Amino acid sequence: MFNFSACSLAAARAPQQTPQFFHDVFQDWLTSLQEFLQHDLPKLLSVLIFTWVLIWVVDFLTRRMVAIAESHPGRGIARASQIRTMASVLRATAIGIVGFLAALQILRDVFNFNLAPLLTSAGVAGVAIGLAAQTIVKDCLNGMLILLEDQYNVGDVVRLAGVSGTVESMSLRKTMVRDGDGTLYTIPNSQITNVANLTRDYSLPTINVAVDFSANPDEVMKVLRDAAMSVRNDPAYSDVYLADPSLLGIDSIKGSQVIYPVQFKTLANQQWAALRETERRIFIALHDHKILPGDPNRVFNGSAGSLTQTSKQLPEQPPNHPDATAAKPRETNPFTGETN
Structure with a gap:
């Protein structure tokens, strides 16, 4: 049977218990706030300030790196852009690492969060991602080394x-x-x-001039030197040279062909126009001095003092003698008596 008297008594006490409940909750909240202000807030502020200082240092170093690269125009715009790329990557990576460590510190010291399960799961996920993306990681590490070493x-x-x-x-x-x-x-x-x-610091191209064996080496060297120096002293090409052309003498003799190398030292990747002009002037100089170009098929007859153009002859073949071991035996026809 329903007890109306008990219900009436509980209803009468409820208005008295409700203010006490909110009072207790408010007291607990004030106590937690006081503990947070006394103990946790200094820890939180110290972690945030230390994190901000580290991020400021990283940002200052990366900006200083870019400023130093841009203050040396001799290194080129491309190199400065590469350093900016590397600086931005370093800055983003450093800020990510600092922020991650600061978050872990706040969770552990301020909010009393147990980091063991989180770190365990993060370690397993990191291993899985590393195995799946190891080629990309290797690409990025090698790319950073290429930028740092200026390859x-x-x-x-x-x-x-x-x-x-x-x-x-x-x-x-x-x-x-x-x-x-x-x-x-x-x-x-x-x-x-x-x-x-092929374009670092300077270039060392070489022209190999093939001259016939009959030409006087001293005269050939003089002609080649004059032709090369005429280009060296030309105002249109003199800016690309770092040194005078050098003649290395006779490099090799191939039949009646004599090779004279002419070497140049020029600015990196700036040698092509000067080389083409030098080859043109060498051709004209050899033609004016009636010096024959080298030809491996030309034979020089020193005793007769003349030049003859011949083609390569095949070595003489020995006479074709029949092989006695391969000869067929003589046979006699039993009907006619003829011998084969």
Whole structure:
């Protein structure tokens, strides 16, 4: 049977218990706030201030790195852009690491969060991501080393991973090279193990001039030197030279062909126009002095003092004698008596 008297008594006491409940909640909240202000807030502020200082230091160092690179115009615009790329990557990576460590510190010291399960799951996830993306990580690490060591810049002529051409663009993950016929190659940085930079500091091109054996070497050397120095002293080409052309003498003799190498030292990747002009003037000088060009098929007859043009002869073949071991035995026809 329902007790109306008990219900009436509980209803009468409820208005008295409600203010006490809110009073207790308010007291607990004030106590927690006081403890937070006394103990947790200083920890939180110290972590945030220390994090801000570290981020400011990272930002200052990266901006200083870019400013130093841009203050040396001799290194080129491409190199400055590469340093800006590397600085931005370093800044983002450092800020991410500092922010992650600060968040862990706040969770542990301020909010008393147990980090063991979180770190365990993060470690397992990191291993899985690392195994799946290890090629990308290797590309980025190798790309950072290429930038730090200044192995090549945008605009350099290089040989990378069996491909030759001009570096058109590069990032931490890949390098794009365009060859002479316009083909664009994309090379992951992890595949770059050897770098041949053809435009670093200076170029040392060589012209190998083939002259006939009958020409006087001293006269040939004088003609070649005059032709090379005429280009060296030409105002249109003198700016690309770093030293006078050097004649190395006779390099090799191949039959009646004598090779005279002429070597140049020019600015990096600036030698092509000067080389073409030098070859043109050498051709004209040899023609004016009636010096024959080298020909491996020309034979010089020293005793007769004349030149004869011959073609390569095949060695004489020995006479064709029949093989006695391969001869058929003589046979006699039993019907006619004829012998074969």
